Amino acid sequence: MTRTETVLTPARLRPRDVVRVGGAGLRARPLRVFLSALGIAIGIAAMLGVVGISASSQENLNRQLAALGTNLLTVSPGKTLFGESSHLPAEAEGMIGQIAPVTAVTATGTTQAHVYRNDHVPEAETGSVSVTAARLDLIHDVGATLTAGTWLNEATHAFPATVLGAKAADRLGVVQAGPDQRVWLGGQWFTVVGVLAPAPLAPELDTAALVGWPVAQERLGFDGYPTTIYARAQEEHVVEVRGVLGATANPENPNEVEVSRPSDVLAAKQATDATLNALLLGLGGVALLVGGVGVANTMVISVLERRAEIGLRRSLGATRGQIRVQFLAESLLLSAIGGVGGVLLGIGVTAAYASLQAWPAIVPVWAMAGGVLATLVIGGVAGFYPAVRAARMSPTEALAAP
Structure with missing residues (x-):
């Protein structure tokens, strides 16, 4: 078994x-x-x-x-060989506009004027707000927008009217725009007709009081030389345009010109x-x-x-x-x-x-x-x-x- x-x-x-x-x-x-x-x-x-x-x-x-565009280029004066401040020719804006791939050109010019909330503020307390002459097409070309009021136009750019940048409005205590909103600018009253939103591609506008080109020359002693030129170029030709902007803006002294691309900064x-x-x-x-x-x-x-x-x-x-x-x-x-x-x-x-x-x-x-x-x-x-x-x-x- x-x-x-x-x-x-x-x-x-x-x-x-x-x-x-x-x-x-x-x-x-x-x-x-x-x-x-x-x-x-x-x-x-x-x-x-x-x-x-x-x-x-x-x-x-x-x-x-994508909304603002990466094809914006800025041209500004640099330094001379002796370290002194240079300036762009008065014709620079028009010459840049002759470049074929350039689709839009506008400019601003810095004045020596100062701006205050009223005529009782001491002269030293400028609030670091600059007074800048602006072309009428500036807001469109740099992709800026308004938070209040309107932009300068044919009816206001030759008269004492201003548009404040976002930071400038805050420093001056201005929150609205209209006939009753005025600032003491260049020793006279200017009406605030608009307030800009922050401008990512042109942050220098945030601290500026923008006035029309004609009124800046007539009332503020502006010499008419552009301080910054903004140029829009076709996307596929941005690099090529950037390479020739210096020589185009100032043919006699191209080394005294600075060219930048604001989107690169961002x-x-x-x-x-x-x-x-x-x-x-x-x-x-x-x-x-x-x-x-x-x-x-x-x-x-x-x-x-x-x-x-x-x-x-x-x-x-x-x-x-x-x-x-x-x-x-x-x-x-x-x-x-x-x-x-x-x-x-x-x-x-x-x-x-x-x-x-x-x-x-x-x-x-x-x-x-x-x-x-x-x-x-x-x-x-x-x-x-x-x-x-x-x-x-x-x-x-x-x-x-x-």
Whole structure:
């Protein structure tokens, strides 16, 4: 008679069984799990917020440039060989207009006049507001807009009327425009007919009181030389036009002419923000590392507290691999909870900040996916040692533990 021996094979844990067992371990310690997940969430939210706010700012800049145009070039006088201030010829504006790809040309000229809120303000308190002669097509060519009143026109540019830049109006205490709004300009009263909104491509206009070219020459002693010339060129020929503007504006002394592209300044400002973003990303990385340490600490303590459970499961037939998978699954679930929470928090922070700044809220998909993936990697690394330690416990050692 032959005796048949049956060898029992441990049941395999299916993926849903792994998730269920790992989730049960987390539910047993909700407060500890919450605090550990919070550390992960703060790190992910910090990094996602930096990326989202940066992307939103970039998108806002792109929309601004699309609306204002990147084909604006400015021409201004530089210095002579002896370091003295130069000036553009009176004919410079017309000569630039003869360049074929140039579609629009306008100019401003700085006067020596000063402007005050009224005639009782001391002469020294100018508020750093300049008085600038302006062409009628200036507002259109530089992409500026008005917040109040109207721009200079054929009926007002030869009379004592002024349009204030955004900062100039604020410094002079002028919030509205109209016949009853006057400022003391060049020793006489000028009526404020308009107030400009901030001009991103021509920030020098923000601190200026703009008057008509004829009235500046007749009443303010303006010499008629343009101080800044603004030229719009066809997009595909901007580089070529930029290269010939100096020689065109001042053929005799092209080296005394400065040519710039205002949109480049805005782009450079955006680039400087990258330094701050890198710093904030670093802080977010530190927070994420701290969260990972919290996960590791939670899992180590969990192994120590649950030695009896581990011994019982081993006694009932659980393999070392199953114990290892169980604790690794707990670590990954804990990190995933923190990662998803951090992504949601980061989206909320980005949306709130973008709303306050009137920006479009942009959160790149790669950043969200990367945030969750980063937490899973951290969870795997943080939970590896506790999982191995739990798997190495023998049933008798675990059950004998107090």
